[in-house]
Amino acid sequence: MGFFEVSHLTKWYREGAPVLDDVSFQYDGAGAIGYLGPNGAGKTTTLKLLVGLLRPSRGRALVNGLDPISDRKAALWDVGSVIETPEPYPTLNVFEALETVGRSRGLERDDVDREVDRCDEWLHLPPLGMRIGWLSKGQRQRVALASALIGDPSVLLLDEPTSGLDPAERVIVRGVLNRLKRDHLILMSSHQMLEVTEVCDRVAFLHQGKVLLQTRVDEIPGRIRSRQVDVEFAEPVAADKVAALSPVPSEIVRISERHWRIPFDGSNESRARLLRLCQELGPVVQFTGSSLLLEDAYLELIEEPTEAA
Amino acid sequence: MTTSVTAPELSGGTVRAERHLVSDFEGWRIITKHQLQHYLRTNRFLGLLGFVFVISALTLTFQISTGVATVRVEDLYHPSEYTCNFLNYAPLWIILAAAFFGGDALSVDFSTGAGYYMLVLPIRRSVLLTGRYSAAALVTLAVVGLYYAFAIAGTAYFFGGASVPWVGIAQSLGVAALFTLATLSVAFCISSSTRSPATGVLITILALYVGFTVLESLTELAGLEPWFSLNYAGGAIYSVLDTDFLHKQIIPLGASQSYYIWSATVREGLEIMAAYVAVFLPLSAYLYHRKESTG
Known part of the structure; x- marks a missing residue:
């Protein structure tokens, strides 16, 4: 070894x-x-x-x-x-x-x-x-x-x-x-x-x-706040309805008609609120920030190196 | 911040081949072969070989058609004088070859990605250097060998095959081999101090040929022997065949003034060449060892 x-x-x-x-x-x-x-x-x-x-x-x-x-x-x-x-x-x-x-x-x-x-x-x-x-x-x-x-x-x-x-x-x-x-x-x-x-x-x-x-990769969720979520709806959702979910609609990314990437402030309260709002738009198949977790960690550490260290 | 993390050992690995730590001699052989494979396919080797072939063939053709080799061939007392005259350009070919093969032999590791391939091998840098040095010496001697073949052919043509001074030619070749090592030592030293391969080649040619020639002339004008010059020592390559050798010629220039022409004796030439190897080869090894891949 x-x-x-x-x-x-x-x-x-x-x-x-x-x-x-x-x-x-x-x-x-x-x-x-x-x-x-x-x-x-x-x-x-x-x-x-x-x-x-x-x-x-x-x-x-x-x-x-x-x-x-x-x-x-x-x-x-x-x-x-x-x-x-x-x-x-x-x-x-x-x-x-x-x-x-x-x-x-x-x-x-x-x-x-x-x-x-x-x-x-x-x-x-x-x-x-x-x-x-x-x-x-x-x-x-x-x-x-x-x-x-x-x-x-x-x-x-x-x-x-x-x-x-x-x-x-x-x-x-x-x-x-x-x-x-x-x-x-x-x-x-x-x-x-x-x-x-x-x-x-x-x-x-x-x-x-x-x-x-x-750190271990699997420990990152506990240490770093993910500031984007990938939301997959069961049915297509209109763009204007999704835009209303975030305070910065211009940063919402449309991956497909059913699949959106939505930025938020990273707090658990906002994440819970966002999930609730998404469910009001239609059935949610997936709601995760994991694919961008490392990127979030990377950006957060670079932006606030002293605090993160 | 120090963190020690030990990952769990998982099953399902690969079957490892048996390996051993290579000795420095094995490392030298590997690098020499690697470098030779490279040199023998480069345009600069093939080009220089072709150039020496064309120039030597033209020289011999001219001599055969006119009967003149510096002086009329029938005026030469001994076949070795003809061979000596023909080999007058041997130092030049050696300097060119040494510059081509040695001038960028080390700088290539710090100016291209070659270093990221070679310098991470488990081989000491001194072994890398000696492998490349050996390969450069071999290809330089291959170029020189072609030139000697023409010298032998010319001697055989004018004086008969039985008159070829084999012993003298072998001695000359031995001196040429030491001169090759000395010029390569300088070229490697320059290469270990420069970053650009082209610069290394150019500086080597300028230093060994132009620089030494100018300094030699100035020293001789002052009536002194240019014993410091490797170019001067290179004269021993052909003077070993000279039956009428003069170490010092005095040419009167008029009222109480004379011009001196010095020629290195064989022993002197060998000593100067050996001194260059002894100084510049270890120096290039030291510089190469210290150099960092900062690019």
């Missing part, structure tokens, strides 16, 4: 505010952790520090108990990563690019073949003889993901792993990650809240270089 730890981790590039400011967390065992935050929050910097692409200004980052700067080989032996946009040489073909990774992780030649076949089966890789330079962005991203998975390392550090993938490819990758998290430790930064909800067991919210909240 994997393990990683950052302790009082601080990183600044030049004079001024640190990109990462005294961040500490540790995870071990198996599971998927969503690492969330706006652009510039320090997510990619954390991942780079964990694989030794950057040096900490203060504090330390350890993977499987080892320092990736001073003990690079042993520390990274059981770590797969996709950070930024990994680009194998465009002159190599898909197999050659993956073979180098597999061999460097200590696979024998025959095992490399088997591992590449496994990745191909999971990720639907482009033809193995095709040169990297000829691949589309999505195909390259799948090769990059395969490079993280080959040799089956126990820790996976993934920076926006589905970036550049089409919806069908995203579904495939989410399926793979859901399967892997049973016996791997995955730290995954993402802007795709749906993806994080579907894949991750835990989340850490990062804002302006600081961790604001670490």
Whole structure:
């Protein structure tokens, strides 16, 4: 099982505010952790520090108990990563690019073949003889993901792993990650809240270089007020009637004739009132805020970081 | 804020392949092969090889058709003098090849996504560097080898196959190999200090060829030996074949003034080259080790 730890981790590039400011967390065992935050929050910097692409200004980052700067080989032996946009040489073909990774992780030649076949089966890789330079962005991203998975390392550090993938490819990758998290430790930064909800067991919210909240995904409803509800009626409902349900009708989203997304202030009283009003319009099939819960949490934490922390 | 969370272990994992921690030697082999696969398919390798082929073929064709190789071929005392003359451009080809293959060998990790692929492998950066260095040396020697093939062909044409100075050519090739390592050490050092691959290639050519040539001329004008110059040391590649070698030539320029032309002895050349390897290779390893992927 994997393990990683950052302790009082601080990183600044030049004079001024640190990109990462005294961040500490540790995870071990198996599971998927969503690492969330706006652009510039320090997510990619954390991942780079964990694989030794950057040096900490203060504090330390350890993977499987080892320092990736001073003990690079042993520390990274059981770590797969996709950070930024990994680009194998465009002159190599898909197999050659993956073979180098597999061999460097200590696979024998025959095992490399088997591992590449496994990745191909999971990720639907482009033809193995095709040169990297000829691949589309999505195909390259799948090769990059395969490079993280080959040799089956126990820790996976993934920076926006589905970036550049089409919806069908995203579904495939989410399926793979859901399967892997049973016996791997995955730290995954993402802007795709749906993806994080579907894949991750835990989340850490990062804002302006600081961790604001670490929690289990299923504990978020108790900590964060959802400020939107998805309402599904049994029958179509007129737009003007739905508009009367919210003090800000312009922010109501019509998903279908029967399905609406309605903003409110997040309080339980308002939520109960809104449910009652909806039921007056017609039979309600579904009334939930869960699909946007992470997004709500994300926005609430960013808007009120001090209060939330 | 420190939170330790241990997830429950769930069943249904994957079957893991047997793996081992690769030794530095294995890592070196993996990276050398990887880099060679890349270099051998690049346009710059194929282009440089083609360019050396065309220039060498034209040179030989001209010599055969006119009978002139710097001086008339029949005026040369020994076949090795012809080979020595032909190999006069060997340092230039080596500098060009070293710049092409070494000038961006390390900077590519910090200017493109290549670093996010290679620098996260469980291989020390020093091993990554030596693997790339070895591959760059091999492809540079492949280019140089083609040039030597033409030198041997010309010697055999003018003096007969039995007259080819094999021992001298082997010694020259040995000196060329050390010169290759020295130029690549400088190129790798420049590459580890720059971010743009094109800048690394350009600075390497400017430093090794233009810079050293200018400094050498200025030093010789002052009557001093340019012992600091790698370009100067490169002369040992062909002077090892020279049967009429002069370390220092004095050309009178009139009233109490002379111009000095210095040529590195083979031993001196080897020492300068070895010194460049000893200084610049560890320096590039240090700079590469310290460099961060901030982009």
